Amino acid sequence: MKLAEIAEFLQGKLDGDGNSEILRVASFEKASENEITFLEKADNSNQTNASCLIVHENFDAKISIPIIKVKNPKLAFAKIAVVLHPPKKRETITHKTAIVSASAKLGKGLFIGAYVTIGENSEIGDRTQVRAGAKIGDNVKIGANCTIHPNVFIEDNCTIGNNTILHCGAVIGADGFGYVRDGANGYVKFPQIGTVTIGDDVEIGAHTCVDRGALGETRIGNGTKIDNLVQIAHNVQIGKRVVIASQTGISGSTVIEDDCVIGGQVGFGDHATVKSGAVIGSQAGVLPGKIVREGVWWGTPVQPLDEYKRQNAHVKGLARLKEEVKEIKKRLKEKSE
Amino acid sequence: MKLAEIAEFLQGKLDGDGNSEILRVASFEKASENEITFLEKADNSNQTNASCLIVHENFDAKISIPIIKVKNPKLAFAKIAVVLHPPKKRETITHKTAIVSASAKLGKGLFIGAYVTIGENSEIGDRTQVRAGAKIGDNVKIGANCTIHPNVFIEDNCTIGNNTILHCGAVIGADGFGYVRDGANGYVKFPQIGTVTIGDDVEIGAHTCVDRGALGETRIGNGTKIDNLVQIAHNVQIGKRVVIASQTGISGSTVIEDDCVIGGQVGFGDHATVKSGAVIGSQAGVLPGKIVREGVWWGTPVQPLDEYKRQNAHVKGLARLKEEVKEIKKRLKEKSE
């Protein structure tokens, strides 16, 4: 792709030879000839051997290679990367070992890999890829342009939108974890007969588990991105454009509204609510029923970051405080003698 | 099912038309015609459009729909739900793609799905369902009426009781994590040649890992329920009717006695002991060798909930305490001037 084309695609301002050929993206440090990279901030000016550098529109350092000025260099880099490195195109084929129910409704341009199973009345949208060993139950709906990676399992009656990616081993719609104690007899399973509905442009990480609703639905909204090994319990409601990092666990019926950012290894008790725009730091713990408002939150039990820092500073200062009290006692004792 | 039959099955007292037909259970909020739901506590009185409400025997509000009075409405609801929504019945079949060793001993009424493998001398009890892609090693024993969900793996020599459910991707009997340091050469694997024994009426969540014993056995007792993504290390001993929520990790040789309840994301060091009836809150940390007695426990390192709350209150009060000490110092200084 020629630099001039890239600049046009990115609606950026090119400074340099528009005929240079770009083959790949690369990191700033490792980039070499025919590669394009980016500088996240205007003031960074280390060396790169790239053939072109995407920079912030305010960038004004002297540099010997062509540059493209844009408002958000990292975003521009991500956008051109998809063009230069399109997702692997798999041929339109249903592998001879795939077992597809006769009642399944299959779209056009599908890739269905080896040892895939697709159950009764399930629907798969156009150009979706179902990779080796993925298992899709009965009455499942999957939209168009999805990628279902190897060994994914989607249980009966679940629904997946368009352009959604389920990474290897994701489990959608297994039973939620709910029981009623029956005295000395132990536990009776509470019904887990609901479903899971996942929106468009969602990404679900490897081995992440999204349990089906107990009676109703577990929902994940459009544009939400979830990392590996995350647990999403029955009846959880996750809004749009939410980001959830690895190993976080969300208990039953908790609600996470639109545009939240959740760190890794966070734990949510059940029936908590996270209001739109909240950011929760890694390893935080949100108690059952807690309402977390917009802002940045940290710690267990979760509190506003400022309070957490203040409290942490107080704890760090405890040795000195103790020393001061000791000193006061000594002085008082001296006086009274 | 007619209401009169349901009332009889639940040994409850029906107040209303016994001929009403019930087809499904539903949540209190979403229930509509021909559906039954429940009120957990006697004093809750929102609206429902259900055709019948299961209530506590002390319930005495006026209500326009039939009710069934029982001692434990949630338990009764769970019990009738199993009758109205029996687990999916799969036909008795060994799928033509299943690879079953000639030496395996298979019970009656089995469902063995596509791409299942069953190794030498393994035994599978009557009416057990082994779903697509599950892999069962050699010399494995599985009881009757079990459900082995897709992609489960059971390693050689492990034993599973009756009526037990292994959810998608559960790994039973992989090697434990044990090594001996050999100086600059790094680590030598400590033998991981034991087994796993899982009892009756157990449920193991999706992607939960139960490692085989190093030399002896890893055990999970009857009626124990374990959520998704839990780690159970070599030689762990878990008693009967224990509940363990998602993402908890239990290190080697730790013992959890009967009737304990363990929250999510709890971490146990090795060789700890949790006495019968203990309840441990989410994200708690139990140090190696620690003995946790009956009662409610919280925090890292784990402590009785009361102590944890008291300590937390003290920490929250640190700013004020610091202020008080500053005030005292000021007064003392004024006096001495």
Next chain:
Amino acid sequence: MKLAEIAEFLQGKLDGDGNSEILRVASFEKASENEITFLEKADNSNQTNASCLIVHENFDAKISIPIIKVKNPKLAFAKIAVVLHPPKKRETITHKTAIVSASAKLGKGLFIGAYVTIGENSEIGDRTQVRAGAKIGDNVKIGANCTIHPNVFIEDNCTIGNNTILHCGAVIGADGFGYVRDGANGYVKFPQIGTVTIGDDVEIGAHTCVDRGALGETRIGNGTKIDNLVQIAHNVQIGKRVVIASQTGISGSTVIEDDCVIGGQVGFGDHATVKSGAVIGSQAGVLPGKIVREGVWWGTPVQPLDEYKRQNAHVKGLARLKEEVKEIKKRLKEKSE
């Protein structure tokens, strides 16, 4: 194996009948005839029914059974265990249901199990075992003498060394978790087009996820051992002989140098560095960009164990400190009256 042979193999000093036959290793408590066990420390002297006991060279208690004296009994036990219980030998076979690309380069003495898939141009070294349902992408390189357990997935272009074990369900090379926010449009995927390189003698636990580099490489060095359900993000660099316990999560671009020991459920922010020889306790939290030096570390945010203990003691002493301040205030009030 005769005791004399075992003593010679272990370069230990035998005290007893060299002709005794040993068939198996066993634990100290459970060992019986024809079994060998060990005493970790010289001063332990409970009863064992083993036919031989491996002891420390300083051991001098009277004992009625043959002993072998060595420098490190546990290490010696682990070494003889491998001889007495060699890993299961699977026959050289490519199962008829395995789908192996015609362009794959296969070594000698391979076991390739049922329903395995191996992609284009992938290479597998001599005597490696690829068990049932493992899925190997295109251009993957796997060394000699590896064991790839059931349902493992290795994505395109990843490299695995020699003598490495990937446990059931491990996911090597799935996309890292990186996005760029594009205002109200939500998130654009940052390119995840790098690779994973895993060294020799590595062990990766069940369901552990090692994400591919975003642009570069995610690396795991020789001799490193990683437990189950661990998350290793894009571009993480792990050195040699590192031990990482279960459910730990390591964020993008973090570096863990050689010979570190990391507990379970530890969380690492991105771009952190752990210097060679550091030991980090379970459930610790390492902030992004933090440098953790050699020594023992604990808590969130992580601090040296000594400081952590001191601080914990201060917090435990808060009730008393508060009482002291109250007492001082009372005395001052009395005086001023």
